[in-house]
Amino acid sequence: MEFKDLNPILHNELRLKVMVALDSLDDADFVYLKGLTKATAGNLSVQITKLEEAGYIKVSRSGEGRGSHTVCRITSAGAKALLEYQRALMSYFS
């Protein structure tokens, strides 16, 4: 039996949570994602940047300092990668 490789970008608990949440939503801001994932702001920020660099999410930032607002949205490449990841995951059980 051949197991598919798991996408290393997505095979991280926090990044996976962010991707799954954004896959279910049209968009979500940083504060919502922080509450959902229970992650620290610093860690979440790092993981969001990694997902953005991979082209899986699009991040729009407005304002500066305390008034800044960061909204994340999944890209079509991200949605496709998440689907592939879930298929690869399921291949371990079939």
Added chain:
Amino acid sequence: MEENFDALEVIAQTRGKVNMDDRPTGNNLFPLWGWLTASFYLLEFLLWQWLRQQWCLWLWVGIPLIGLPMMYFIIRKDREHTHMRTRRSKLVLDYWIFVACAIGAGGFLFDFAGIYEVAENPLICLLVGIGAFITGEELRFRPMIIGGLLGAAIGLGAFLLQGELWYWQPLCVALTAVSALIIPGHLFEKHVKDGV
């Protein structure tokens, strides 16, 4: 670095949490717009019967003039500190924005062109009825679906009120507001409060 976690559980739990966060709240704006629409159109209907003055037909302008500031304060009061939005709820919101723009633009165009009696009010009933219907579908709330269908049916009926009968059309809008906005809106608030 290799991660050691149950990915399937993470996926299931996260989807579950997002769905819980996406539960509708009772802060819907249906009763606000419903009461305003019903009151103003009922007033328009009665004043037109009594006075037959052209300005009576412009009373509808009062609805956004009062409704928009009230809506702003309600939303501001209830504003959450976080933001998330589903695709479907965004589509519903977009539809209502379209309805508001269509009614506003249509109202001015029809009134200025002097063909107020032709189709403006039936179209308002149709748009509001369809809006309540799709919102009911989104919320999976049957009274809103039925109320919306009833409102749209009143709109179709209102198209028949032409010529001498056109002045009954504002009453149709008031009835649509009652069936598609006021009753389902209050029932929905009760539904959420009771946690049914």
